[in-house]
Amino acid sequence: MPKDTGIGASTKRREDVRFLTGRGVYTDDLTMFGQAHAVMVRSTVAHGRIVSIDTAAVEAMPGVLAVFTGEDFKDVGGNPAGWLINSRDGTPMREPKRPVLAHGKVRHVGDAYAAVIAESYAQAKDAAQVLSDATVIEELPAIIDMKAAAADASNRVHDEIPDNICFDWGWIEDNRAAVDEAMKSAPHVVTLELTNNRLVPNAMEPRASIGEYFPGTGDYKLTTTSQNPHLTRLLVCAFVMGIPENKLQVVAPDVGGGFGSKIYHYGEEALVLAAAKRLGRPVRWTAERTESFLSDAHGRDHVTKIELGCTKQGDILAIRTETYANVGAYLSNFSTATPTFLHGTLMAGPYKVPHVYVNVKTVFTNTAPVDAYRGAGRPEATYSIERVVDKMCRELNLDPFEVRRRNLLTPDQFPYTTPVGLVYDTGNYQATLDKAVELADVAGFEARRAESARRGKLRGMGLSTWIEACGIAPSHLVGVLGARVGLYDAATVRVNATGTISVMTGAHSHGQGHETVFPQIVAEKLGIDASSVEIVHGDTAKIPFGMGSYGSRSLAVAGSAMDRAIDKIIAKGKKIAAHMLEAAEGDITFADGKFSVAGTDKAKTFGEIAFSAYVPHNYPLETLEPGLEETAFYDPANFTYPAGAYICEVEVDEGTGKVDVVSFTCADDFGNVMNPMIVEGQVHGGVGQGIGQAVLESTSYDENGQLLTGSYMDYAMPRADDVPFYTVDHSCATPCTHNPLGVKGCGEAGAIGSPPAVVNAVIDALHRGGHTHVSHIDMPVSPNRVWQAMNA
Amino acid sequence: MHMSDTRDIQAPPSEVWAAILNPEVLKACIPGCTEVTGNRDEGFEAVVTQKVGPVKATFKGAVTLSDITEGEAVTISGEGKGGPAGFAKGGAVVRLEPIPEGTRLSYDVEANVGGKLAQLGSRIIDGFAKKMADEFFSRFQTAVEGPAEPETAEPAPEGDDETPKKGWFKRLIT
Numbered sequence: 001m002p003k004d005t006g007i008g009a010s011t012k013r014r015e016d017v018r019f020l021t022g023r024g025v026y027t028d029d030l031t032m033f034g035q036a037h038a039v040m041v042r043s044t045v046a047h048g049r050i051v052s053i054d055t056a057a058v059e060a061m062p063g064v065l066a067v068f069t070g071e072d073f074k075d076v077g078g079n080p081a082g083w084l085i086n087s088r089d090g091t092p093m094r095e096p097k098r099p100v101l102a103h104g105k106v107r108h109v110g111d112a113y114a115a116v117i118a119e120s121y122a123q124a125k126d127a128a129q130v131l132s133d134a135t136v137i138e139e140l141p142a143i144i145d146m147k148a149a150a151a152d153a154s155n156r157v158h159d160e161i162p163d164n165i166c167f168d169w170g171w172i173e174d175n176r177a178a179v180d181e182a183m184k185s186a187p188h189v190v191t192l193e194l195t196n197n198r199l200v201p202n203a204m205e206p207r208a209s210i211g212e213y214f215p216g217t218g219d220y221k222l223t224t225t226s227q228n229p230h231l232t233r234l235l236v237c238a239f240v241m242g243i244p245e246n247k248l249q250v251v252a253p254d255v256g257g258g259f260g261s262k263i264y265h266y267g268e269e270a271l272v273l274a275a276a277k278r279l280g281r282p283v284r285w286t287a288e289r290t291e292s293f294l295s296d297a298h299g300r301d302h303v304t305k306i307e308l309g310c311t312k313q314g315d316i317l318a319i320r321t322e323t324y325a326n327v328g329a330y331l332s333n334f335s336t337a338t339p340t341f342l343h344g345t346l347m348a349g350p351y352k353v354p355h356v357y358v359n360v361k362t363v364f365t366n367t368a369p370v371d372a373y374r375g376a377g378r379p380e381a382t383y384s385i386e387r388v389v390d391k392m393c394r395e396l397n398l399d400p401f402e403v404r405r406r407n408l409l410t411p412d413q414f415p416y417t418t419p420v421g422l423v424y425d426t427g428n429y430q431a432t433l434d435k436a437v438e439l440a441d442v443a444g445f446e447a448r449r450a451e452s453a454r455r456g457k458l459r460g461m462g463l464s465t466w467i468e469a470c471g472i473a474p475s476h477l478v479g480v481l482g483a484r485v486g487l488y489d490a491a492t493v494r495v496n497a498t499g500t501i502s503v504m505t506g507a508h509s510h511g512q513g514h515e516t517v518f519p520q521i522v523a524e525k526l527g528i529d530a531s532s533v534e535i536v537h538g539d540t541a542k543i544p545f546g547m548g549s550y551g552s553r554s555l556a557v558a559g560s561a562m563d564r565a566i567d568k569i570i571a572k573g574k575k576i577a578a579h580m581l582e583a584a585e586g587d588i589t590f591a592d593g594k595f596s597v598a599g600t601d602k603a604k605t606f607g608e609i610a611f612s613a614y615v616p617h618n619y620p621l622e623t624l625e626p627g628l629e630e631t632a633f634y635d636p637a638n639f640t641y642p643a644g645a646y647i648c649e650v651e652v653d654e655g656t657g658k659v660d661v662v663s664f665t666c667a668d669d670f671g672n673v674m675n676p677m678i679v680e681g682q683v684h685g686g687v688g689q690g691i692g693q694a695v696l697e698s699t700s701y702d703e704n705g706q707l708l709t710g711s712y713m714d715y716a717m718p719r720a721d722d723v724p725f726y727t728v729d730h731s732c733a734t735p736c737t738h739n740p741l742g743v744k745g746c747g748e749a750g751a752i753g754s755p756p757a758v759v760n761a762v763i764d765a766l767h768r769g770g771h772t773h774v775s776h777i778d779m780p781v782s783p784n785r786v787w788q789a790m791n792a
Numbered sequence: 793m794h795m796s797d798t799r800d801i802q803a804p805p806s807e808v809w810a811a812i813l814n815p816e817v818l819k820a821c822i823p824g825c826t827e828v829t830g831n832r833d834e835g836f837e838a839v840v841t842q843k844v845g846p847v848k849a850t851f852k853g854a855v856t857l858s859d860i861t862e863g864e865a866v867t868i869s870g871e872g873k874g875g876p877a878g879f880a881k882g883g884a885v886v887r888l889e890p891i892p893e894g895t896r897l898s899y900d901v902e903a904n905v906g907g908k909l910a911q912l913g914s915r916i917i918d919g920f921a922k923k924m925a926d927e928f929f930s931r932f933q934t935a936v937e938g939p940a941e942p943e944t945a946e947p948a949p950e951g952d953d954e955t956p957k958k959g960w961f962k963r964l965i966t
Contacts, residue, residue, distance in 0.1 A: 044878055044907035109906070129876055290911055704904055710911020713846075 006524035010677035015515045024254040027208040027223050032282035035210070036065055038272055039124040040285070041114035041131050042294060043106035046142035046366035046705020047157070050104060050135070053114055057134035063123030065279055067131065068115045068271060070103025077240045079265055079330075083337035084482040085167045088359075093167035096158040096364075098330040100240065100267040100274070106137060107157055107329035108366050109707055110294025112267060117275050117283055142705035146303060146324040146363040157329055157364035166327055166336065166362040171344035175419055179357035182318035186309025190392040195778045196380045198301035198326065198699040199692075200715055201373050203510075205256025206287035207296065211272030215280060219247050224269050226252040227262045227508050228548020229540050231485070235265040235333070241273060248273075252538040255510035259689070260372040261296045262510065263550045264333040293710045298699060299373020301326035302339065306384045309355075314396055314403040318355035319347060321384060325362045325370075332371035334550075336362065341481055342377030342472070342551075348418040349385040350429045350467040350643050351407040356419045366705040374689055374751040376551065378468040386464040386756030390763065391775060400760070401442070404465050405433060411734075422469060424641045427669060431732040433465055435667035436645035439727050448649070449768065457651040459662075460765025466753035467643040470745030471556035473636035488635035489553070490544035491562035493522070493569055495628035497614035499607035500532040503565075506546010507558035508538050512747060513678045514554060518562060520674055521741070525566045526606055527593025544631055552745030555674065556640045556736065563740045564632035572628060573609045579620040580604055580612060640736045640744040644668035646687075648757035652765045657787030659762055661691050664754070665727040671736045671744035679746045683728045686750020692718035693751070694758035694779050716780075755779060766790060793918050798898040799929050802937040803959075805888045808895045809863045811936050811961050812886060818855075820960075821931040823924055832857050840872060842924075845916045847908055849877030864888055878907020894937070901925055935961045 003009040018024045055067040078097035085093045102113040114131055118124035143149045143157050149164040157164055170176060183189060205225060212221040220243055226232045229250040237245045255262060268285050275283040287295070302325050309318040325339035344358035375382075389407075393400040408429040409416055416424045445461050452459035472478065475486040492504040501522060507514055519533035536542050546558060570590050577595030578585040587598045596603040604612075612619055613628035649663040666683055673679050696716035700708040709715040735742030762781050766774045766789070774789045801808055811817045815836055819828040822840055830836035835856040842849065853872030860866050864887065871881035882903030889896045903921050910917070938959040 109910075133873065133875065290908070293911065702904075702910065704906065706904075706906050706910035708910055708915075710908075713912060714915050 005530055006520055007674050009520060009675065011516055011520055011530065011675055013513045013516045013678065015509070015513065026205055026254045026256055027210060027225055028286045030210060030223060032210060032212065032284065035282040035284050036117050036119060036279060037121040037124045038115050038117050038275060038283050038285040039121070039128040040112040040268065040291070041116065041128045041135070042291070043102070043109060043111045043113060043137065044132070045106065045137060045139045046109050046144070047140040048106050048137035049140060050102070050106060050113060051138050052136045053131065054134035055131065058116060058127040058131045061123070061127045061130065063119035064116060064127045065119065066117040066275060068101060068275065070099055070101040070113055072274070073100040073270070074103055076100065076242060079235065079267065079333070080239045080484070081331040081336045082333045082484050083341070084484065085169055085336045085340050086482070087167045088170040088173055093336060094161045094165070095331060096161060100270045108368050109705055110291065110368060111329065112295070115271050115275070117279065142366045142703065144365055144367065144701055144703060144705055146326055146365060149363050149365055150324070150361065157366055161364060164364045166331065166364060169340050169344070169360045171340065171358040171420060175355060175357045179318050179320050179355040182355040183307060183309045183320055186317045187312050188310050188396060190308045190310065190388055190395055191305065192388045192391050192776060193305045194384065194387060194776060196300045196302040196304065196383055197693060197697065197779045198370065199299040199373055199697050200293055200699050200709070201259045201261035201296050201299060202292070202717060203257035203259060203261055206289060206292045207262065207266065207268065208284070208286040209269045209272045210282055210284040211276035212282045213273070213277040213280065219249065220273050220277070221249045221251065222269055222273055223251045223253065225255050225262050226250065226548070227255070227258040227510055227550055229508065229538055230506065230545050231263070231548055232265050232269065233540050236270055236273065240265070240270050249539070249541045251540070252508055255508070258510045259374045260299065260376060260550060263548065264297055264371060266295070290710055293715070294707060295368060297332045297335070297369045297371035298328065299370065300380060301370050302380045304380070304384050306388045308388045308392055310392055312396060314392055314398045314406070316351055316353050316407050319353055319385070320357050321347060321359065323358070323360045325360050326365055326367065327362045328365060328367045328369035330369050332369040334376070335369060335371040337483070338372045338377045339380070342372070343381050345420050345422050346378050346381035346467065346469060347385065348420050349382065350409055350427070350465055352409055352413070353419065358420065367701055372550065374686065375468070375748040378748065379752045379755060382464070382466045382468070382752050383756045386466065387759060387776070390462070390756070390760045394767065394775070400463050401433070401437065404463065405430060408433065408465060423638060424467070425638055425737040426734045427641060427643050428732060428734050429465060429643055432643065432667040432669050433645040435729055435732050436647050436665050439667060439729055440647035440663065440665035442647065445649070452651050456654070458654055458765040458769035459649060459651050460761045460763070460768060462648045462650070462757045462759065462761030462764055464646045464753050464757035464760065466646065467641055468748060468752050469639035469641055470552035470748070471636050471640045472551050472553065473557065473639060475635050485547065486635065487547060488633050489558035489561050490546045490631060490633045491558060491565045492544050492629065492631040493562065493565040495569060495610045495613070497611055499528070499610040500534070502534045502536055503562060504536045504543040505558050505562060506544055506548065507554035508549045510549070512549065512554060512682070513675070517555065517675045517678060518559065521559060521562065522566060525563070527591065528606055552642070552747040555741065555743045556739055556745050557634060557636055559741055559743060560636065560739045561632045561634035564634055565630045568630035568632060569628060572624070572630065573606070575624055576609050576612055576619065577604050580618060637738040640671065640739065642668065642670050642744040642746065642749055644749060644753055646753040646757040648754070648761040650758065650761040650765055652762060652769070652786060654769060654790065657783035657785070657790060659695055659781050659786060661695065661722070661724055661758060663724050664691070666729065666750065666753070667732060668730045668746065668749055669732050669734055669744070670730050670746045670749070671733055672742040673730055673733065674741070674743065676730070679730055680728045682746045683750045684726055686748060686752070687726055687754045688718050688723050689751045690754025691723050691758060694755040694781060696722065696780050698780050698782070762786065793903055793921055794901070795922055795925055796898070796900040797925070797929070798896055799933055800891060800893055800896050801933050802894040805863055805890050805895045808888055808897060808936055811932065812866065813857070814961070817932070817935055817961055820935060821928050823927045838870070838872070844909055844920050845912060847877045847912055849874035851880060874909065876908060878905060878909040880905045880909060897929070899929070935959045
């Protein structure tokens with residue numbers, strides 16, 4: 001019987017009332033008294049030396065209040081990378097300065113080198129165009145292709161970095177010799193070269209920022225589209241602007257999607273603060289859609305060669321990869337962690353692989369910065385592994401289901417230490433595979449294939465068994481590995497005098513449903529109604545220092561912090577109850593919202609205890625402080641490891657090469673599930689993005705570094721008729737062993753597990769249709785590419 | 793993008809050569825061109841209004857001539873700025889060789905676009921550029937040799953028998 005409330009109930013999302021009725025309040029919805037408008041002036045060439053910027057050409061234009069160029073920020077700091085990676089030879093990565101506004105050189109189309117502030121948006125926009133025309137940039141040859149960039153020391157994205165390489169990382173370097181040996185002696189070696197296509201994040205709400213400065217106090221306020229306001233504050237204050245942290249408030253109000261792209265601090269945020277201070281007026285900036293295409297951090301963009309050594313029966317013996325990862329023109333905040341510790345560490349997949357070695361070279365190019373995007377490194381790892389396993393099955397004529405079942409780790413092997421440094425705590429990969437096989441009706445595939453054939457379509461089925469690592473942690477370990485931040489999270493549970501509760505969380509909700517799920521947990525634990533619990537997030541002036549939301553971490557990390565804070569509330573409540581009930585603290589039990597003396601009918605409700613805490617007339621003031629408010633910081637002991645099995649069926653039109661995804665089945669293990677409906681929604685969204693990557697989305701720069709897919713005319717986002725009705729299951733749950741809620745995270749799973757399932761299905765369809773020469777097609781599997789492959 | 797083609801023009805190379813270097817001819821032949829000033833030594837300034845898919849813009853640009861082999865070959869390079877629409881730039885190597893019918897003009901064009909033109913118009917830009925080139929050289933051909941002769945030639949009016957065969961440019965210089 002499904003529950004109506006509390007943990008496990010499919011409570012409807014309370015935030016949807018405002019989102020679906022147009023009552024959300026996003027950054028651009030706010031109007032500030034006396035506000036001025038900023039428009040960024042962006043490079044139209046990919047690579048060039050700034051010769052001159054004639055600011056005088058616009059300073060006298062109507063409404064223009066101020067003009068900023070890179071010169072204005074040359075003495076402040078740069079936007080740093082959050083993770084230090086060392087190359088294989090031990091040398092630290094190259095870290096070029098990422099200025100607020102480009103100075104000296106522009107390095108990608110869309111690189112902002114100036115900003116105009118004016119009374120109205122139209123005036124700022126006009127002046128920005130005039131300034132663009134009044135700027136002389138000496139164009140340099142664009143550096144676009146990663147391998148060419150690495151091979152050519154004469155043309156440099158950053159003058160001080162000769163080969164355009166940020167780092168050359170080996171993981172784990174000590175594995176290398178053993179992997180080479182295992183590969184040499186393997187009875188069969190499968191080799192696959194593939195590209196993980198660059199994606200534009202396309203959050204529904206473009207980035208926007210409003211800067212305010214209060215001369216009376218010297219305080220700043222930044223309202224911005226951020227997934228993690230405290231991290232943004234830390235970066236702005238400590239690294240870029242030098243503002244004391246206590247003098248800057250960062251607010252991220254309703255945020256319309258992020259998918260990773262709003263984790264990072266961007267130059268516009270510093271710009272509006274500097275402009276607000278200079279003008280003594282609020283200064284606002286909102287990206288146009290084209291600016292989002294040009295300047296949001298993109299995702300993926302790996303070129304990989306993966307080799308898999310195996311027996312003739314398909315037992316995996318070793319995996320070796322060499323990857324070129326594009327970081328674009330500058331290092332975005334997580335750009336160095338994404339292709340390394342979020343990618344290389346997952347390269348054993350859910351399999352027993354004795355030997356794994358991963359090499360990643362990150363390359364600067366004259367393209368937009370690349371950083372974490374839904375899944376962040378793990379989709380790239382999963383795609384490489386699941387494609388090469390599929391290729392192995394084809395080359396050796398083996399059943400992909402049977403081969404995976406044989407190679408998957410078994411439940412008795414946990415905790416399992418992989419050869420790439422992770423310890424998987426728990427899982428049951430056979431269970432999710434069996435469940436997916438059952439739900440997808442694999443047995444009935446042949447009949448469906450025959451039916452498709454009657455309609456002239458080639459039908460194929462693709463499988464992917466995936467694993468990921470969520471809730472990146474623990475801090476002491478990531479610190480050793482180069483992280484420059486901690487990765488805990490925090491919650492303050494404030495019980496009000498009347499018994500209602502405000503929970504201040506360090507997590508940030510930009511569509512995930514925290515405002516619904518978190519109260520379910522509080523309500524369950526305290527035995528109260530969820531409607532009396534309010535979630536406060538997104539404001540550094542209100543919430544404890546938290547790390548925000550990304551990497552499917554909110555529930556596992558911030559949720560656990562909340563759980564710990566509630567435990568403290570209950571512990572204090574017991575002390576108060578013991579006093580009020582004149583009993584020993586050890587005899588007080590708490591259940592169903594009541595503090596009771598064990599074995600008696602003496603009890604106080606949660607509300608009575610809360611009231612007593614704030615009106616402490618009958619209260620142990622000598623030993624206990626009044627009030628009922630507790631904060632907990634939670635630093636996880638390990639990552640969490642969601643896993644699952646996805647089965648995709650496609651139909652391919654042999655005449656046109658068009659791929660239709662006709663069915664998609666997900667059997668996931670997310671550990672304990674707090675709200676099944678929200679989990680299902682997260683999986684739907686993730687799989688939708690995965691299908692988008694696999695079938696439709698392609699980010700294309702020409703050889704001059706011009707972004708050719710700069711609008712929805714040329715960048716194909718998945719639409720409702722591009723995706724099937726999904727079958728989603730999460731019943732095969734093995735609770736996480738190290739967090740109090742037993743949860744693993746579900747936000748990225750769909751985007752991680754789905755692309756290889758789609759591509760495997762396409763290859764399967766082509767093989768069944770007699771096109772057995774096709775061993776791989778790069779994403780997106782567009783009609784053009786599929787037709788070319790079929791007819792090669 | 794890259795385009796190359798040849799055209800046979802019924803006029804001697806010297807006339808074709810003169811036409812290429814004449815700003816009035818360029819103005820008449822460049823589709824959407826409203827203004828051309830300058831000369832072959834200092835280069836030309838041109839204003840062209842064009843609509844590429846959703847992007848309509850007025851391009852102001854400089855055209856320079858280089859690698860001139862008198863009467864035989866010239867490299868024409870240009871860059872036009874279209875304000876918010878972005879920019880277009882490119883070069884064409886034009887060669888002339890005499891053939892029995894007159895002149896064989898061959899061209900090799902390299903063109904690039906940037907900014908909004910690239911972001912919004914890339915899907916159609918190749919076709920657009922080819923159309924522009926075709927139109928330019930068709931107009932050029934017409935300007936030099938005059939409109940194609942009608943299938944059934946009517947008797948030419950008295951005293952005016954040469955006129956229909958001549959392009960306006962030919963009339964200008966002969």
